[in-house]
Amino acid sequence: MLEWAKLLNGERQRKSESKSYPHRNEFDKDYERIIYSSSLRRLQDKAQVFPLQNNDFTRTRLTHSLEVASLGRSLAWNIGEWLIEKKAFEGFAEAKQLASLVEVSCLVHDLGNPPFGHYGEDIIRKWFKEWFASDLYKDKVTDTDTDTDTDTDKIIFDELSTQQKNDFIYFEGNAQAIRILSKLQFLNDQYGANFSYATLATLMKYPWASDHGKVKKKKKFGYFYSERELFKEIVSKTGTEECRHPATYILEAADDIAYLTADIEDAVKKDVFDWDKIYQEIRHEFGELYPKEFYRLEDLRRKALLNKVPNKNLINVQNFKVTIQGIMIIAVVNTFKEKYDLIMNGEFEGDLLSNSTARTLSDKLRDVAFKYVFSNxxxxxxxxxxxxxxxxxxxxxxxxxxxxxxxxxxxxxxxxxxxxxxxxxxxxxxxxxxxxxxxxxxxxxxxxxxxxxxxxxxxxxxxxxxxxxxxxxxxxxx
Known part of the structure; x- marks a missing residue:
């Protein structure tokens, strides 16, 4: 059984010298440590979906991350208030900690993504898979012929372990984010930004190594060989072992809600497809399931026509985005409550949104994105x-x-x-x-x-x- 006292552990590898106050907890400090960093600023020149252009509309990884942080904070406050009622939290301070923990984790969740998004990960994985199978690699590692090699300038290395190879063959942006925060965002020592154990645990969506049996199926892992000792510290301090941190589910849901709606909004702005046609399909399919919400959307669409609003498609899709996000937020919070015991026992499978009442709605939005956005x-x-x-x-x-x-x-x-x-x-x-x-x-x-x-x-x-x-x-x- 996971325990919130350990899950909200604000300790760090290097002890923090700054004081904590009721209005400023350890996770607020994490936010302040990274908000001015070069690692975060680089996200403004990394595409979310569409190539970066000279306009202020299309989302970048940075604007996406800010939106995820906002959604994550809202989800966490809703859940935190319920945990107070449930007596799982003693009071406001712990709810505030959870909200701050989720917010900063959402802010940095894409920090390790390479250029060109998730496709960039695929490129790196494929390149290394081919390289390790090539003679170029085999020629560089120790073999029985090295003693007879006449090339004295040749550099010979020990062969990599399975985990070391898999770190590259299954290169993972989430694991790279852990590495950035714990080492690469260099300040004065080997601890990088020196984030709290709870934040690092929340970011570790896949809490196992690259040579774990789950990797072949999921193609995902949480930390590199180089951070193996840090992983031991994180699970020891937070008590998570190979379980996901409960806040990780909230982060994941915020990310899903953000991109499922925002990617479509960006596509409408760029006239990728006929929004009215897609909207009518969605209303026909879900209008009876969410009558109040779609009645409100219809009213807003009538007002846009009456007021001769310029760019009415954009206004309509933005109203749609806000409404749909509201539906999914409620569904996700309810799922967290329903699955709470499974989550705290490390037995919950899947993600919150896919296990919620909004699953079919999210699947529809995902289908629209695959059909019209990602094939653009x-x-x-x-x-x-x-x-x-x-x-x-x-x-x-x-x-x-x-x-x-x-x-x-x-x-x-x-x-x-x-x-x-x-x-x-x-x-x-x-x-x-x-x-x-x-x-x-x-x-x-x-x-x-x-x-x-x-x-x-x-x-x-x-x-x-x-x-x-x-x-x-x-x-x-x-």
């Missing part, structure tokens, strides 16, 4: 560009890091490429187990060298990745 020419073109860009960058930088012994010089092409990798990421790889920057590049094992590349590439914005790709291919000068 602009979206497909962005993915094809991402495919070329990321494959070429991985070719260049992985080939560089596995063929360079030292980076004290910048004479060869490989040495120059390694020096292009963020100095911040190179510095983090230099930090020893004692927390001191004493590890030299020539002593880095293969796993660390490959992770140096994925840290660098996954941290790029869409625009930076495209520009660097063009520069390295000679399409344009730096």
């Amino acid at each position: 020419k602009e979206v497909l073109t962005l993915e094809l560009v991402g495919d070329r860009v990321l494959n070429d960058l991985l070719d260049l930088f992985v080939n560089a890091v596995v063929n360079v012994k030292s980076i004290k010089k910048t004479k060869s092409k490989h040495e120059k490429l390694v020096h292009l990798i963020s100095e911040n990421f190179r510095h983090i790889q230099r930090i020893s187990e004692k927390g001191e920057p004493t590890v030299e590049f020539e002593d880095l094992p293969l796993y660390n060298r490959l992770q140096l590349v994925t840290d660098f590439i996954s941290g790029m914005t869409d625009g930076y990745a495209v520009n660097l790709h063009q520069e390295l291919l000679g399409v344009k000068l730096p």
Whole structure:
């Protein structure tokens, strides 16, 4: 049985020096730690669905994350008030903690996504699956022929473990977010942004390693080999083990509600499809199930016509978005209440929205998005560009890091490429187990060298990745 006293654990790897007050808990501190960070700002140049353009409407990963945080906070307050009534919470302070925990977790939930969204993850996974099966990898790891190799400059590495390989073959943006917050968002030491254990546990949607039996089926995992000791600390401090943190379900529901409605709104703004036609389909299918809500939508649509509102399709879909979000919020909160004992026992399967009364409605919105949004020419073109860009960058930088012994010089092409990798990421790889920057590049094992590349590439914005790709291919000068 999970316990809220441990689930709301605000401790950190490095003890916080700032004070907590009734109006400012540890999760509010997490929010303040990340809101000014470069990692969060990069999300403004990462596409949500449609390619980034010179207008202020189409959502980016940053605006999406802000919307998810708002929805998550609302869901958490609703649930927190119920937990007070249920006596699971002693009072307002714990409800406030839950709301703050969910809000900051929602804000950073996409922090580890590479350029070009989830398709970027697929590109990285496919590239490494092929690379580990290639002679290029096999030629670099220890084998029986190394003693007779006459090439004295050849660099030989120990073969990676299954978990280490799977970290790349099933590369996961959620695990990368944990890595960013615990290491890569560098301040003064090896603890990164030094987030609270409860927030890190909430972000870990898939609390198992990449070599776990669940990975082959789900293609998902929660942490890299490099963060294995941190994972042990997180589960010890929060008591979650291989169970999801209850707040994770709230985060996931907020994300689902946000993108299911917002992606359609963006598509209507871009005239991707005839909104009136789609709306009538949805009303015909769900009008009797939600009569009050659709009566209100019809009234708002009549007012838009009467008042000769410009861009009435956009106004209508925005009213639709707000109404549908309200339906799904109530459904999700009710499901959390109904499944509470299963959630606290670590026995709940699936997600809140799919197990709610709004399941068929959410399925309909998902079908609309797949049929009209994700198949849109602009979206497909962005993915094809991402495919070329990321494959070429991985070719260049992985080939560089596995063929360079030292980076004290910048004479060869490989040495120059390694020096292009963020100095911040190179510095983090230099930090020893004692927390001191004493590890030299020539002593880095293969796993660390490959992770140096994925840290660098996954941290790029869409625009930076495209520009660097063009520069390295000679399409344009730096």
